[in-house]
Amino acid sequence: MNRRTLLRGMLGGTAVAVGLPLLEQMLDANGTALANGGALPVRFGLFFWGNGVVPDHWIPQGTGTGWVASEGLAPVEHLRSVLTIVTGTSMRLPNIHPHSSGAAGILSGAPVLADNPGSFSAPTIDQIIAAEVGDATLFRSLQTAATDINGLSWNGPNSRNPAESDPYALYERLFGPTFVEPGSGGVVDPRLGLRRSVLDGVMGDIAALQGRLGSADRTRLDQHLTGVRELETRLARLQEDPPDLEACVAPEAPLASFPDIDGRPQLQARNRAIAKLLAMAFACDQTRVFGHYFTEPINDVLFTDATAGHHDLTHNEPGDQPEVQAITLQVMEAYAAFVEEFQAIPEGGATLLDSCAILGCTEHSLGRTHSVDDLPLLIAGSACNAIVNGVHHRAAGQDNASKVMLTLVRAAGVLAPTFGVDEAETSDGLSEIEV
Amino acid sequence: MLVLAGCPGPEEPAVRGEAPTVDAAAPVLRRLTDSQYRNAVASLFGPGIVLPANLEPDVPVDELRALGAAVTTISPYGVEQYETAAYQIAEQALSDPGWVAAHVPCTPTAIRDDACARTALEPLGLAVLRRPLEVEELDGLVALAGTAAEALGSFEEGLEYPLARLLQSPAFLYRVEVGENGRYSGYELASRLSFFLWDDVPDAELYAAAAAGELATDAGLAVQVDRMLADPRARAGVRNLFTDLFRLYRLDQIAKDPAVFNAYGPELKASAREETLRVIEYQVFDRDAPYRDLFTSRLTFLDRGLAALYGVRAPAREGFGGVELPVSLGRAGLLGHASILMMEAHPVSTSVTRRGVFVRTALLCHEIPPPPADVDTSIPEPSPDAPTMRERVAVHLEEPTCAGCHRLTDPIGLGLENFDGIGAWRDLENGAAIDPSGELEGRAFDTPSGLAQVIATHPDLAQCLVRRAVASAVGRAPESDDAMLAWHAEGFAESDQRVLWLLRDIVTSPAFARVGEVE
Numbered sequence: 023m024n025r026r027t028l029l030r031g032m033l034g035g036t037a038v039a040v041g042l043p044l045l046e047q048m049l050d051a052n053g054t055a056l057a058n059g060g061a062l063p064v065r066f067g068l069f070f071w072g073n074g075v076v077p078d079h080w081i082p083q084g085t086g087t088g089w090v091a092s093e094g095l096a097p098v099e100h101l102r103s104v105l106t107i108v109t110g111t112s113m114r115l116p117n118i119h120p121h122s123s124g125a126a127g128i129l130s131g132a133p134v135l136a137d138n139p140g141s142f143s144a145p146t147i148d149q150i151i152a153a154e155v156g157d158a159t160l161f162r163s164l165q166t167a168a169t170d171i172n173g174l175s176w177n178g179p180n181s182r183n184p185a186e187s188d189p190y191a192l193y194e195r196l197f198g199p200t201f202v203e204p205g206s207g208g209v210v211d212p213r214l215g216l217r218r219s220v221l222d223g224v225m226g227d228i229a230a231l232q233g234r235l236g237s238a239d240r241t242r243l244d245q246h247l248t249g250v251r252e253l254e255t256r257l258a259r260l261q262e263d264p265p266d267l268e269a270c271v272a273p274e275a276p277l278a279s280f281p282d283i284d285g286r287p288q289l290q291a292r293n294r295a296i297a298k299l300l301a302m303a304f305a306c307d308q309t310r311v312f313g314h315y316f317t318e319p320i321n322d323v324l325f326t327d328a329t330a331g332h333h334d335l336t337h338n339e340p341g342d343q344p345e346v347q348a349i350t351l352q353v354m355e356a357y358a359a360f361v362e363e364f365q366a367i368p369e370g371g372a373t374l375l376d377s378c379a380i381l382g383c384t385e386h387s388l389g390r391t392h393s394v395d396d397l398p399l400l401i402a403g404s405a406c407n408a409i410v411n412g413v414h415h416r417a418a419g420q421d422n423a424s425k426v427m428l429t430l431v432r433a434a435g436v437l438a439p440t441f442g443v444d445e446a447e448t449s450d451g452l453s454e455i456e457v
Numbered sequence: 458m459l460v461l462a463g464c465p466g467p468e469e470p471a472v473r474g475e476a477p478t479v480d481a482a483a484p485v486l487r488r489l490t491d492s493q494y495r496n497a498v499a500s501l502f503g504p505g506i507v508l509p510a511n512l513e514p515d516v517p518v519d520e521l522r523a524l525g526a527a528v529t530t531i532s533p534y535g536v537e538q539y540e541t542a543a544y545q546i547a548e549q550a551l552s553d554p555g556w557v558a559a560h561v562p563c564t565p566t567a568i569r570d571d572a573c574a575r576t577a578l579e580p581l582g583l584a585v586l587r588r589p590l591e592v593e594e595l596d597g598l599v600a601l602a603g604t605a606a607e608a609l610g611s612f613e614e615g616l617e618y619p620l621a622r623l624l625q626s627p628a629f630l631y632r633v634e635v636g637e638n639g640r641y642s643g644y645e646l647a648s649r650l651s652f653f654l655w656d657d658v659p660d661a662e663l664y665a666a667a668a669a670g671e672l673a674t675d676a677g678l679a680v681q682v683d684r685m686l687a688d689p690r691a692r693a694g695v696r697n698l699f700t701d702l703f704r705l706y707r708l709d710q711i712a713k714d715p716a717v718f719n720a721y722g723p724e725l726k727a728s729a730r731e732e733t734l735r736v737i738e739y740q741v742f743d744r745d746a747p748y749r750d751l752f753t754s755r756l757t758f759l760d761r762g763l764a765a766l767y768g769v770r771a772p773a774r775e776g777f778g779g780v781e782l783p784v785s786l787g788r789a790g791l792l793g794h795a796s797i798l799m800m801e802a803h804p805v806s807t808s809v810t811r812r813g814v815f816v817r818t819a820l821l822c823h824e825i826p827p828p829p830a831d832v833d834t835s836i837p838e839p840s841p842d843a844p845t846m847r848e849r850v851a852v853h854l855e856e857p858t859c860a861g862c863h864r865l866t867d868p869i870g871l872g873l874e875n876f877d878g879i880g881a882w883r884d885l886e887n888g889a890a891i892d893p894s895g896e897l898e899g900r901a902f903d904t905p906s907g908l909a910q911v912i913a914t915h916p917d918l919a920q921c922l923v924r925r926a927v928a929s930a931v932g933r934a935p936e937s938d939d940a941m942l943a944w945h946a947e948g949f950a951e952s953d954q955r956v957l958w959l960l961r962d963i964v965t966s967p968a969f970a971r972v973g974e975v976e
Contacts, residue, residue, distance in 0.1 A: 117830035138518050138528070139827070162533065170710070172514055181530040184514050191511065195537075212608040217540070219604075220622045223597065231627050234635050236975040239486040242530045243627065249536030250625075282723075285715040324712050324804050331712070331804040337834045392830040 063158070064405045065310045066151045066434045067300070067380040068129075069360050070174060071353045072121070072317040073336050074386030075398050079347045081109050082414050089414035094347065097354035098400070101361050103412050104375060106401040106455050108426055110417035113394035114445040120392040121319035124385035125174055127394065131424045131442020135179055142176040144443065147381070147427050149177055151434045152311040160256050163311035164303060166192060168293040168356070169323060173315040181245050185315055189276040189295035196303050197272045202264045204306070209260050221254040269367050269374070270306035273298055286324050289316070293356045297363040304374055305367045311434075316356050319385045325349045336389030346389065357382045361402040378403035379430050395420050401430070407457055408433035415454045425452040473947045477940035481639060481971040485932040487526040487632045491515050492697055496657040497629075498542075501584055502550040509545070512538050519934055520819065521701050521925065527932040531630065543624035547617040557613070565612040573612070574602040578619055585623040587632075587658060588644040598622060636972035643667035650682065650964055653930045655690035656697040675965070682961055695741050695956070696734045702925050703791070704819055705730050707800050717805045718879045720766050725879065728760050729796035735777060736794070740956075747954035748922055752790040752913035753906070755782040766795060766881050787882065789906040790913065792816070792873060795880030802878040809846055809870025810853075816869045816912060822921035825862055832858055844889035847871055868895040872908035919954050920946050930963050941968050 080094035091099040113127035132144035156162030173185030276295035280288040322331030364375040382400035424442035429451035513535030516525035563573040582590040598619035606615025671677030735758040764771040772778030801811040817823040853863040952958035
């Protein structure tokens, strides 16, 4: 059966291990490798928050395994054995547009568009990985947010993958009527076939239209075509027998709404609900990549107990910024919630988290000055023993943050030669955190 | 229905000369915006159709969603959402007996009845794709209807699939306007007119004019444009245009702390947006007033919540009522609207910089560069020495790295400091009197309504509207030396700044009908 095999091939000019849907019987007794000796599929997640931190409050004491949690890291300390903390790296591109340059420079290694600073100019790390591993699963990637924002996942110029911020809509998408229980066989419904032939027709329409357009519009329609093709492939997969994965169980539906309380959004509840759904989406091998945006750059979210919006506080709260520090604690609690949900699902002899790397990052270090030096970065999970967990690595000399991204891209199974452009380009990962 | 008393006709005396000859711009492929998609569905399938709350989001470029529509893509998630919506629309329409009676004018003689399907699909295809179907397209839709009807055992269910196919077609989701021999086709021009003037698809009469070649003549075009501007749908078009120009879509994103602003609730921002749109509608259509009046008029429309916020008696027991605000309130024009004042502010306070940036960039088309990175942008906390914002932002106006830009923005915002973070009037801040006086490019003002006068008579105000309206109409930002802009601006001034005149001038200009080669 060819789905048991792993193909090696060339996709988009980059050599890549193409993962195929994971079957429980493919795992060896320890769940650490495939029974035939192949590697477990690696999963990647991004947890992003906006507006940076107060570095003095966040950076831990000491390096290596003996790091001592700062006050800001207290909410994640109980996870230290599965965490990697990286400080001392820098986004090396010109920091022209506060917040935007940092976000684009870190996540894509490239600047924002010169003529539209609202758009990144190059794919973000989640899409670099998804482009190579995403074909194996129902969804190339999932994009979610805990506030009503579009997120920061870009395919390229002016091409964003918008985030879903409604947990119930996410649930419907993943586990609603189209969800196929493992072991139930495929769906037999003539409507699926009809929908597929409609999509085939639409693809033909798009291709025909492209011939009448200029090159920029052809590229835009290529993106559209990719989306239609993915949807068509997904409908075809629904007609097949889904992977019979032990840990895959349709979760309970989240609340239909999370109304504000005292003018404050229910960030933690919404975040936890999304984390549960994404963890199960991984366990069911519906996707292997997610991007989650707890908040966005420049957000002025009113956090619980805060007396002003987050962005306002980062600039205008005096002194050591105790309110900003308190918000950072809420952010770290939300990151911990994500890690816990992925840890809670057993897979083989380990947990789902062990096959993941969940990057936590933000666009600035000190929000007050829009600094892009000494960036706060966290990684949870070892990506199947590719990343050293349990340590704090403090890079010297404001090393290139792209190195961390390249390490993660490679850990996810993409044999990328480089990450980033210009001053942000690197062909080396951050070897100190690589196994 | 409103009768347009002052709508200018072609006999309007024109002092300015002939339109300049400019190179035709290359075609632009625009996605339907969220509101265009929803309006199109309502027009084509009935106003009661329920759609998913979220579809591919609009993305402003240069603050205009109309420009974003011309450069952004439809994401994979958007494709999925449009597919879901397509089947929801088709199913709802086909289970509505009224819609079916109007659009399926035949009784099928069998589960598969190609002739009946063809009768229904040919006009529907034109309405959805906004052009006549090619023969092969219609054949394909009829065959799809037949296959689906046989698979599902029902003629009506079978029709869902060709409808869903049309609704996912790039010819529906994008505005395909590529032209022929340097001019847009009649059908393309019909779409250009209707999406700009109505934010909606053309109606049967406009298609008939397109098919008859009438839009290619000045007289035929004028008949349709005048009809369209007198139609109630033009109000929706103008509302959409100014939602973009004044960035009112941002109101969806704002949050205010109810602990600081007792009067604030989520319904207040919806009311505030409605106030602004009603005032625009009133000034543009009912008064056919000069654009500048929008910035000084004390006529407005309030519901109970806004009336309480402004400190006047509610003009209507329920919903909105018109009212002329007393001069003594000190509140006049757009910059006295809660919408703009709360949008350009922080969750717990005002923002003199944001309000100043809004005036400079949205109203006057001035460019304000982003703040430099790696500087501490904080301002001092209020203190006995610096009780009001004026003293606190003094540092931004003196520090050389800040002053270059903040001198452009903050004096304007300081002129609006009598309005708090949700737009309520206040005389004092931290116990000290607020001083709203200042000057804008040499013209002094003492009060917020004095500032409104300065802005209303600013020479860049009308030119900025021309520039942004043209950008919205054609889907690309015009070059600053675009000769058409100067020509429109000259006419707009001669029309005494009447917005309907400008809209008409844009869509009847030679440039609007001409198209260059694809690039």
